[in-house]
Amino acid sequence: MNIEPQKEHDWLQQLVGEWTYESECSMESGKQPEKFKGSEHVCSLGGLWVQGEGHGEMPGGGEAIMVITLGYDPQQQRFVGTWVGSMMTHLWVYEGVLDAEEKVLTLNTEGPSCTGDGAIAKYKDVVEIKNNDHRVLTSHILGDDGVWHAFMTANYRRKA
Secondary structure: OOOOOOHHHHHHHHHOEEEEEEEEEOOOOOOOOEEEEEEEEEEEEOOOEEEEEEEEEOOOOOEEEEEEEEEEEOOOOEEEEEEEEOOOOOOEEEEEEEOOOOOEEEEEEEEEOOOOOOOEEEEEEEEEEEEOOEEEEEEEEEOOOOOEEEEEEEEEEEOO
16 A cells, blocks of 8 residues: 555644643533643654644643544545543544634544533534644533533644
8 A cells, every 4th residue: 555645634744743732621610610731742654644642731630641643534535533541441533624724623523421421422622723833622512402512722832
């Protein structure tokens, strides 16, 4: 197999590098959001995939390690990927699309509900490219009211 990277694969390459992040997470309405920070190293896998390894603080305390993979599947015409973290046993599987302006990647997934009742909920992670040195990740959960609710926002800045 000798696959040539497509423009979608090239888009992912802008994520490659060393990053720091500051994040706010609000899991319960009416409570002050928790703030935490960390770093992420993103590398390219053959120009077709990117893999990021993050290290940082967790809401409520403690340290977390996270690994994300992102690629593009030309047959599905979708971005695909996975996310795992040291704080849980669930493997998050992504599929998503890039907006027409090629600034916002929306990744859909399913996973354990935040309520802890064992239910599976729908989530989406939205990656917005602000510029070459700044991107924003916003995580949403689909509420019982049919509305997407943002619960976490992280600002990633490229290390100088």
